[in-house]
Amino acid sequence: MSTTRPPETSSGPPGTGPPAPPRRRRVSMADVARLAGVSSQTVSRVSTGHPGVVPATREQVLTAMRQLGYRPNGAARALKYGEFRTIGVVLFTLATTGNSRTLEAIATCAAEAGYVITLIPVTTPTQDRVNGAFTRLGELAVDAVIVIMEVHLLDTATVVLPPDVHVVIVDSDAGERYCVVDTDQAHGARQAVHHLLDLGHRTVWHVAGPPESFAAERRALAWHGALREAGRPVPPLRRGDWSAEAGYRAGLELAEEPECTAVFVANDQMALGVLRAFHQRGRVVPRDVSVVGFDDIAEAGSFIPPLTTVHQDFAEVGRRCVEAALRQVRTGSTGTGTTLVPTRLVLRDSTAPPRRQR
Amino acid sequence: MSTTRPPETSSGPPGTGPPAPPRRRRVSMADVARLAGVSSQTVSRVSTGHPGVVPATREQVLTAMRQLGYRPNGAARALKYGEFRTIGVVLFTLATTGNSRTLEAIATCAAEAGYVITLIPVTTPTQDRVNGAFTRLGELAVDAVIVIMEVHLLDTATVVLPPDVHVVIVDSDAGERYCVVDTDQAHGARQAVHHLLDLGHRTVWHVAGPPESFAAERRALAWHGALREAGRPVPPLRRGDWSAEAGYRAGLELAEEPECTAVFVANDQMALGVLRAFHQRGRVVPRDVSVVGFDDIAEAGSFIPPLTTVHQDFAEVGRRCVEAALRQVRTGSTGTGTTLVPTRLVLRDSTAPPRRQR
DNA sequence: GGCACCGATGTTTACGTAAACATTGCCGGT
DNA sequence: ACCGGCAATGTTTACGTAAACATCGGTGCC
Numbered sequence: 001m002s003t004t005r006p007p008e009t010s011s012g013p014p015g016t017g018p019p020a021p022p023r024r025r026r027v028s029m030a031d032v033a034r035l036a037g038v039s040s041q042t043v044s045r046v047s048t049g050h051p052g053v054v055p056a057t058r059e060q061v062l063t064a065m066r067q068l069g070y071r072p073n074g075a076a077r078a079l080k081y082g083e084f085r086t087i088g089v090v091l092f093t094l095a096t097t098g099n100s101r102t103l104e105a106i107a108t109c110a111a112e113a114g115y116v117i118t119l120i121p122v123t124t125p126t127q128d129r130v131n132g133a134f135t136r137l138g139e140l141a142v143d144a145v146i147v148i149m150e151v152h153l154l155d156t157a158t159v160v161l162p163p164d165v166h167v168v169i170v171d172s173d174a175g176e177r178y179c180v181v182d183t184d185q186a187h188g189a190r191q192a193v194h195h196l197l198d199l200g201h202r203t204v205w206h207v208a209g210p211p212e213s214f215a216a217e218r219r220a221l222a223w224h225g226a227l228r229e230a231g232r233p234v235p236p237l238r239r240g241d242w243s244a245e246a247g248y249r250a251g252l253e254l255a256e257e258p259e260c261t262a263v264f265v266a267n268d269q270m271a272l273g274v275l276r277a278f279h280q281r282g283r284v285v286p287r288d289v290s291v292v293g294f295d296d297i298a299e300a301g302s303f304i305p306p307l308t309t310v311h312q313d314f315a316e317v318g319r320r321c322v323e324a325a326l327r328q329v330r331t332g333s334t335g336t337g338t339t340l341v342p343t344r345l346v347l348r349d350s351t352a353p354p355r356r357q358r
Numbered sequence: 359m360s361t362t363r364p365p366e367t368s369s370g371p372p373g374t375g376p377p378a379p380p381r382r383r384r385v386s387m388a389d390v391a392r393l394a395g396v397s398s399q400t401v402s403r404v405s406t407g408h409p410g411v412v413p414a415t416r417e418q419v420l421t422a423m424r425q426l427g428y429r430p431n432g433a434a435r436a437l438k439y440g441e442f443r444t445i446g447v448v449l450f451t452l453a454t455t456g457n458s459r460t461l462e463a464i465a466t467c468a469a470e471a472g473y474v475i476t477l478i479p480v481t482t483p484t485q486d487r488v489n490g491a492f493t494r495l496g497e498l499a500v501d502a503v504i505v506i507m508e509v510h511l512l513d514t515a516t517v518v519l520p521p522d523v524h525v526v527i528v529d530s531d532a533g534e535r536y537c538v539v540d541t542d543q544a545h546g547a548r549q550a551v552h553h554l555l556d557l558g559h560r561t562v563w564h565v566a567g568p569p570e571s572f573a574a575e576r577r578a579l580a581w582h583g584a585l586r587e588a589g590r591p592v593p594p595l596r597r598g599d600w601s602a603e604a605g606y607r608a609g610l611e612l613a614e615e616p617e618c619t620a621v622f623v624a625n626d627q628m629a630l631g632v633l634r635a636f637h638q639r640g641r642v643v644p645r646d647v648s649v650v651g652f653d654d655i656a657e658a659g660s661f662i663p664p665l666t667t668v669h670q671d672f673a674e675v676g677r678r679c680v681e682a683a684l685r686q687v688r689t690g691s692t693g694t695g696t697t698l699v700p701t702r703l704v705l706r707d708s709t710a711p712p713r714r715q716r
Numbered sequence: 717g718g719c720a721c722c723g724a725t726g727t728t729t730a731c732g733t734a735a736a737c738a739t740t741g742c743c744g745g746t
Numbered sequence: 747a748c749c750g751g752c753a754a755t756g757t758t759t760a761c762g763t764a765a766a767c768a769t770c771g772g773t774g775c776c
Contacts, residue, residue, distance in 0.1 A: 026522065026732095028731090028732055028733085029732065029733065029734095030732080038755075038756085039755065039756045039757075040732090040733085040734095040756095041733095041734075041735095041755075041756065041757080042754090042755060042756080043733095044732095044733065044734055044735095045734090045755090047733090047734095048733095048734075050734095052753070052754060052755085053754075053755085054753090054754065054755090057754080057755080069522070071497055072497050072732085072733080073437070073731090073732050073733070074436075074442070074497055074498050074499035075433050075434075075436035075437040075442060075499050075731085075732080075733095076433075076437050076731075076732035076733045076734090076761090077732080077733060077734085078432075078433035078436075078499070078733095078761095079431070079433040079434050079437050079731090079732080079733075079760095079761050079762065079763090080732080080733045080734055080735085080760085080761055081733090081734085081761090082761075084432070084433060086476070093462065094452075094458045094459070094461060094462040094465075095458075095459070095462065095656065100452045100453075100458040101452065101453070103452060103477075104451065104452040104453065104479065107452075107477045107478075107479040108479050111478070111479055116476050116477065116478060116498065117476065117477040118444070118474050118475065118476050118477075119461075119465045119474065119475040119476075119477060120465075120469070120474060121462065121465040121466050121469055140432050140474065141432035141433050141436070141442075141499065164384065164427070243656065244656065244657045244659065244660035245659065245660065247660070248660055269656070269657055269660075272657055272660045272661075273660045275662070276660050276661070276662050276664075279662050298453065298601065298602065298627070299602045299627055299630055299657070301602070301603065302602035302603060302605070302606055302627075302630045302631045302634050303630075303634070304633070304634050304637050304662050306634075384762095386761090386762055386763085387762065387763065387764095388762080396725075396726085397725065397726045397727075398726095398762090398763085398764095399725075399726065399727080399763095399764075399765095400724090400725060400726080401763095402762095402763065402764050402765095403725090403764090405763090405764095406763095406764075408764095410723070410724060410725085411724075411725085412723090412724065412725090415724080415725080430762085430763080431761090431762050431763070433761085433762080433763095434731090434761075434762035434763045434764090435762080435763060435764085436731095437730095437731050437732065437733090437761090437762080437763075438730085438731055438762080438763045438764055438765085439731090439763090439764085440731075717776100718775105718776095719774105719775090719776095720773100720774095720775090721772100721773085721774090721775105722771105722772090722773085722774105723770105723771095723772090723773105724769100724770090724771090724772105725768100725769080725770085725771105726767105726768080726769070726770095727766105727767085727768070727769090728765105728766085728767075728768085729764100729765090729766080729767095730763100730764095730765090730766105731762105731763090731764100731765105732761105733760100733761090734759100734760095734761100735758105735759090735760090735761105736757105736758085736759080736760105737756105737757080737758075737759095738755100738756080738757070738758085739754100739755080739756070739757085740753100740754085740755080740756085741752105741753090741754090741755105742751105742752090742753085742754105743750105743751090743752090743753105744749105744750095744751095745748105745749095745750090745751105746747100746748090746749095
């Protein structure tokens with residue numbers, strides 16, 4: 001152990017290099033042990049809180065630790081233990097409320113379990129990039145991976161997850177192959193449609209999300225199904241990219257449809273755009289048209305008018321993701337199956353019975 | 359804890375356990391080396407892309423890697439290299455647009471530099487929790503730390519950062535002690551005030567953020583300063599907690615002030631609430647009152663009316679954070695000083711000259 | 717033809733930690 | 747008084763990787 005360069009740590013000759021500038025190499029257990037006059041194993045025992053160290057010795061070690069500013073080396077621990085106490089999260093974007101709130105919940109829950117989150121952003125959802133993310137995740141120090149993405153890229157066979165990495169997926173239908181946690185999109189959409197029908201509307205129009213999004217498809221499908229089951233006509237579908245601007249464009253079109261008295265918009269941000277379009281065209285919400293959103297973002301209650309919307313419990317989704325991931329880690333199993341988190345309809349002021357027509 | 363268990367890997371007597379089902383312990387270089395019939399050092403050379411491996415050998419090793427599904431062990435590498443290629447991010451919440459967008463930018467930039475992000479959420483901003491986060495960060499496998507927080511907890515002396523951890527702070531005035539990157543709050547606020555004054559408004563009212571927020575204070579201070587410099591009266595300040603609901607409450611109060619023709623709101627979400635309050639009270643924006651926000655969130659263009667606001671370049675803030683952090687890591691220095699990212703006023707439809715009064 | 721050199725590969729070692737095992741010293745029972 | 751046993755601490759080793767050094771053929775040069 002000669003590489004360790006001459007100590008020179010303590011007893012810095014007060015005339016050489018005053019502040020000892022280039023200081024590298026973190027203090028290790030060996031350093032603490034030397035200062036405390038014990039073996040490094042005893043330092044380890046103190047560090048990990050193991051019993052069997054007499055108080056006097058423990059105090060001595062703790063003092064040395066403080067003096068040297070010792071902090072355990074995570075890499076060495078991970079190597080020794082064979083686990084990293086880390087969960088990787090792959091996501092395409094944090095720009096959507098849902099993703100960032102889910103991530104926050106995941107991080108919080110993981111922290112409670114003593115795990116931390118490692119983020120792998122995949123900016124362009126092309127196959128190779130996804131593969132890249134996973135290749136790196138494989139090399140990365142993670143015990144499990146949670147994938148938050150709105151497209152079903154994972155369902156194509158070309159994406160290969162490292163076989164011994166535990167995976168939990170949010171927003172997908174790969175429940176047969178992977179462990180999936182998601183909001184109950186279908187139920188939420190049905191709540192929205194039924195609410196509008198119950199108010200007396202003849203049918204419900206829909207502004208859907210982009211077709212690549214599994215959630216968007218699920219909501220659109222459920223909307224369609226609910227109308228069919230109720231024996232109502234199914235108006236033509238509009239699509240947007242989740243943005244308020246897209247909602248605005250769809251809203252301008254809908255404003256031209258005299259038949260349109262009720263709209264279910266696939267997320268709150270597009271609903272904001274729809275509201276603006278109706279406002280601009282003089283279609284008063286909810287007097288002339290009712291609007292229901294999806295997500296219940298924090299601002300929804302401050303739209304004009306406050307938006308009736310389907311509340312997603314992102315915190316719960318995050319919690320279940322972490323639970324599922326840690327269960328897989330602990331049992332060493334590869335779970336499959338889908339966990340659905342229920343939604344809740346939040347009634348505000350953007351819905352009302354239709355005006356008597358004609 | 360049976361991670362060790364006897365090798366039994368190679369030379370498996372072809373009759374014992376056919377598929378060797380419970381397989382634990384990831385494949386290591388030694389496994390690959392054995393299968394490829396080379397030394398583990400050669401495997402290492404292939405794995406790290408070092409030259410000096412003849413193509414035939416390299417191919418042999420690669421084949422063995424694929425066959426065994428080898429993936430390098432990040433912990434071992436980190437231990438060997440003494441660095442983790444990881445940046446820790448401490449934050450209080452992801453619920454604000456600014457935080458999540460900054461985080462996304464940080465993650466993206468870090469990824470481009472071959473670094474990943476480890477998240478440490480601190481849910482309650484009490485002293486001990488912050489200390490806890492840093493204690494854990496100290497043990498954690500991070501080369502640097504970026505702190506995103508809206509309160510100036512770090513300025514109190516009781517919070518001690520591990521001395522050898524490189525730190526970059528967003529949203530703080532600790533530039534003398536730490537490296538700080540932030541939006542130029544003061545300039546942004548001045549842009550908003552001057553825009554309104556230039557339109558002809560006699561003065562500008564302000565709805566500020568919570569006093570714990572450094573950004574909120576900076577914006578309020580600049581608003582105050584700009585008015586004083588212009589010789590205008592300074593109306594009483596309203597405060598909110600950044601939420602649209604708080605903005606709504608402040609807006610209801612402002613709607614009662616007949617003098618109030620121009621409002622600068624400290625963020626877009628509160629501005630949304632202000633708009634709703636004015637709408638509800640029949641004060642038409644921008645005919646009766648002009649409103650300017652701050653942040654330029656994605657939805658701002660879809661408010662009713664579309665919101666004139668101060669654009670923050672979160673992506674740039676994130677980029678500079680990563681740059682500063684990596685610079686510190688590379689040079690081994692502890693940087694100080696503040697980097698300000700400029701803002702830009704985005705003109706939309708919520709501002710107009712005042713109606714001729716009286 | 718011998719030797720110096722170089723390129724390809726193997727061997728040793730260290731990174732920091734903690735489990736497993738070894739060693740001490742003390743106490744209590746017979 | 748002796749010894750078993752236990753509590754406190756020390757020593758060895760392994761985790762997976764890669765730098766540093768060692769080895770071994772072959773090749774070119776004189």
